[in-house]
Amino acid sequence: MRYPTYLLAGCVLIGGCDGDPTTAAPPKITEASASSVGNTGTFTYRCISPSDAFCSDNALFSRSSGIPTLAVSSQADFFFKKSGGTELPVVDVVSPTRLKLEANGRVTALLEGRAGILGSDGKNPSDAYNVRVAKIASFHLEALSGKFGFHAWFTSDKDEPLAGNIPCKWTIDDASVAKITTDPASTTVVIEFGNNGKTVLHLAYGTITHDIPVEVNR
Amino acid sequence: MSPRTALARYGAALAGLGLAATLVACSKSPPHVSLWSLDNRALCERQYKAPVSIREGIAEDFTIRLANYRIDSCSEIRGVGNVGVITMDLSNPAYPRALILGKAVGTGELSFTCKDDDDGTQTFALTVNVVAQDAIFPTTDRCKEDAEDKADAGDAATDASDAGKSDASDAGPGDAAPDASADGGR
CATH class of the missing domain: 2.60.40 (Immunoglobulin-like)
Known part of the structure; x- marks a missing residue:
């Protein structure tokens, strides 16, 4: 699944896309x-x-x-x-x-x-x-609200949501265009935009990988 | 008396002695250990036949009964074998618990001792068959299998309710999840 670039542009336009998930309200369920x-x-x-x-x-x-x-x-x-x-x-x-x-x-x-x-x-x-x-069979991405980023969650082959601290790996090709501001091993990633241009955000968990194209147009 | 008749009577006498010896041996054999499923979760009460089958990596709880032996005279008893561990909680004599842990696939003997009122020590042995998690229990363990089937059915019902809740949450306003969550990385 590729993300439409207008989503990213819109996020930049409304601002507030450089937040830190650690400052968000604590989860209700622990x-x-x-x-x-x-x-x-x-x-x-x-x-x-x-x-x-x-x-x-x-x-x-x-x-x-x-x-x-x-x-x-x-x-x-x-x-x-x-x-x-x-x-x-x-x-x-x-x-x-x-x-x-x-x-x-x-x-x-x-x-x-x-x-x-x-x-x-x-x-x-x-x-x-x-x-x-x-076993993790697939992952899903949920857009964060109020900032640009995603929360990844995982399901089994029976579409059962899976819990646990799951070691993800987020990377981005061109940090001058967009930079990861959160722990790259977290399931939640927040992006801070830089120069105009295109780059790709990658999510990897074991052999599962996913690419998200990012385009910044200020 | 013909030699053949005498031989027959002698043989019968030997057989009788053998039977008596067997009876004596039986009366001195170690008390029999039996495991019972006896709680609300198991949905049935039935004695498990030896060897008791449990799944690898799983802990199972039983009520233990020792025939011809007062279990309430036992202090803490705990046994270890090559396929698992048995831990017993005797704090409630009416419900002596045996927690059996299947550590590795295979058949082995869990032995444990119990000290009785006269400071005598009695040794018990329980043969345990630890099977793979996807193995099918033999028919003698049907009761256990029934209980597991019921438990799995309960899980399935939970799964179904989860699915409904997930759908509802995914459809939140202003949320990119419906797009993003489609078959990612399968």
Whole structure:
């Protein structure tokens, strides 16, 4: 899908296209919870950053369905609170080939399917939750409002929106025409315009790539 | 008595002794471990046949029953085998839980011990068959499969409601998403 250049010109004309998503209002949703396998407590999923589509404001996810499906390669934080106990980070995973518990406590999804995380009662692993993980089959772009940029979100081959901090890579060919002002690894990109001219904005996730032509006419 | 009759009676006596020996051996065999699905999520209560099949990478919760053995006399028991880990929560004697983790595909034995009132230690063994996530359970585990089917059906219903909400949000005013979201990068 190629973007019509008039969209970019219009954005320049109305101004305010150089905003920073980090200054936007904080997302309303930052977590989701679900009962543990043994019903002894609750596991909570938390977005690492607003870049996680689950915590964006685009309402892709059903908030009542609990912990969302993670994308392969994405990261998230998980916690367990035993009933009447204290919330603690997850302490282990069932299968390290499916999920990786990073040194900083974050969980990285490695393989599609279901994968167990283990919560502790403070002494020992005491209960579990089986996280769903799916491969990214396609991505979608949503234009930001009030600034020029996009938020990328991802879906599985069943068109299920996928959560997790997904490592994207945004690049632009000619920074004199347009410059990326946000973290190029974020799912959200904001562009600041420079000289008149044409360039191409690229989004890459693994083998998935997408090119967005950019033309600046001030 | 003919030699053949004597031999037959001797054989019968040997057989009787063998039967008695077998009965004694049975009475001294380790208590039988059985796993039951017994909660609101499983939608059925049924004993799982050995070996219990679980999927790789998944944690499953069971109620454990030890025939001829008082489980409430056990302190914490935990066992590890080559295909998984079994952790038990005995804090509620009416609902002793066994959380079984299928770590790697294969069949193995999870063994665990329980210390009884007389400070004796009893060892239990549970054979677990860890199958791939896309494997079909044998018919003996039909109950579990039923429960999973129900769970998947619930997920599908959730998916359907998600789809409806996504459509609605994509159609927001002044939003380039409808153009941008068409088959990007598939």
